[in-house]
Amino acid sequence: MNGRRMKLNGVCLHQEFSVLGAAVSSDIITRQFLSLKEMGVNAVRTAHNPPSAVFMDLADEMGMMVISEFSDVWEIGKTAHDYAEYFREWHQRDIESWIRRDRNRPSVIMWSLGNEVPDTHADYGKGVSILRKMADAVRLLDPRGRRPLTIGSNYMAWENTQRCAQELDAVGYNYSEYLYKGHHGQHPSWVIYGSEICSTVQSRGIYHFPLAQPLLSDDDLQCSSLGNSTTSWGTKSIETCIGDEGRVIFAGAIYLGGPGLPGRTDALSYQKRLLWHAGYSRIQKGRFLSVQIRLDRSGHMPDDPLVSVLGLFHGAGN
Numbered sequence: 001m002n003g004r005r006m007k008l009n010g011v012c013l014h015q016e017f018s019v020l021g022a023a024v025s026s027d028i029i030t031r032q033f034l035s036l037k038e039m040g041v042n043a044v045r046t047a048h049n050p051p052s053a054v055f056m057d058l059a060d061e062m063g064m065m066v067i068s069e070f071s072d073v074w075e076i077g078k079t080a081h082d083y084a085e086y087f088r089e090w091h092q093r094d095i096e097s098w099i100r101r102d103r104n105r106p107s108v109i110m111w112s113l114g115n116e117v118p119d120t121h122a123d124y125g126k127g128v129s130i131l132r133k134m135a136d137a138v139r140l141l142d143p144r145g146r147r148p149l150t151i152g153s154n155y156m157a158w159e160n161t162q163r164c165a166q167e168l169d170a171v172g173y174n175y176s177e178y179l180y181k182g183h184h185g186q187h188p189s190w191v192i193y194g195s196e197i198c199s200t201v202q203s204r205g206i207y208h209f210p211l212a213q214p215l216l217s218d219d220d221l222q223c224s225s226l227g228n229s230t231t232s233w234g235t236k237s238i239e240t241c242i243g244d245e246g247r248v249i250f251a252g253a254i255y256l257g258g259p260g261l262p263g264r265t266d267a268l269s270y271q272k273r274l275l276w277h278a279g280y281s282r283i284q285k286g287r288f289l290s291v292q293i294r295l296d297r298s299g300h301m302p303d304d305p306l307v308s309v310l311g312l313f314h315g316a317g318n
Contacts, residue, residue: 001065008065010043011036012196015051024052033062045152045195048072048115050098059107067150067195068102069112070095074130076118092137099141111138112195114151116174120164121155128164135167145169152195154233156183165190175199175233199234202227 013036017028036044043065046055050068059066071091077084102108113134120127135149148169155161156176162183165171172195173179180192201216201223208215208224216229223229 006042008043008193009040010045010065010067011041012047013044014047015049015055024054026054026058029055029058030062033058033064037062037064043067043109045069045112047196050094050102053101056102056105056107060105064107065109066105066107067110067112068098068108069115069152070098070134071113072115072117074114074117074119075126076122078118091134095134095137096141099138103142108147110148110150110170111142112150112152112172113138115196116152116154118155120151120153120161121158122160124160124163127160128167131164131167148191150195154196162187172196197234199231201229201231201234 013032015022015024017023017025020028041064044059045067046069048069048071050070051059051066056066056068058064071083071087072078073082073084073087074091075084075087099111113131117127119130131151138149139145150168150170150172151165152172152174153161153165154174154176156165156171156173156179166187170191170193171183172193174194174196177194177197183190184192202225203222206220206222206224207226208218208222208228209226211226211228214228214230216223216231218224
């Protein structure tokens with residue numbers, strides 16, 4: 001940026017504001033950005049739709065880099081009545097509206113065409129055809145090509161999506177860090193980044209003992225902050241989420257929706273976020289401080305150790 005190498009310390013951020021739902025509030029977005037910048041975040045991936053104009057105005061004003069994302073689905077849907085029902089009829093007009101509005105904004109650093117879209121995996125011919133049409137539409141409207149085209153995909157382990165990725169300027173990997181080294185060797189020209197990583201889980205102030213017993217959630221529907229609650233698809237600890245590559249942690253702030261706790265349909269997916277938002281207040285979760293202390297002002301991990309001090313626990317096995 002401006003001739004200086006800059007690592008992406010990013011988070012995925014949904015348009016979700018606690019009791020306000022998706023109603024846009026400039027005050028709350030400002031507080032989100034201030035909190036995230038305090039943690040060391042310099043980039044946001046808009047999960048998983050074009051953000052509001054208010055969001056983009058504040059990103060420009062406050063200096064937050066934005067990976068602006070178009071959609072969570074293309075032609076293959078994920079839930080009933082999602083955007084897949086309207087994709088064929090509307091995506092060209094929606095892309096035009098999306099790019100025309102934001103193509104002159106300094107905060108936009110990438111255009112993301114989709115998140116974990118099954119189309120690139122299920123059928124290469126159809127998937128790459130959709131991708132090319134979308135890419136052509138974006139490049140027509142942003143002809144100088146200063147913003148790389150990308151997607152965030154959890155299908156990068158499979159050939160069809162790898163072939164589709166050759167149409168992109170930057171390749172976003174969701175939860176596939178183990179593929180980086182091999183794919184760098186196979187595709188040395190690819191720009192690879194972690195478009196969605198981590199997904200570590202914890203509930204603020206909740207500690208399930210014993211530490212040696214891994215348990216995603218207990219009868220209280222809460223996840224342990226000790227580090228013994230992990231997901232099958234995510235990383236095992238926040239410490240492993242921060243490396244030399246540009247990475248985008250899932251997720252920056254609490255939102256309704258997304259995967260809840262497996263097998264617990266009554267559990268909201270609150271545990272994977274770095275910030276709680278209750279109205280206009282914010283509550284830092286333990287992982288907020290873990291990320292903050294591991295990122296110095298240059299965006300690299302300091303050598304200083306991190307010590308977390310807990311209270312005294314009594315009881316058998318503790």
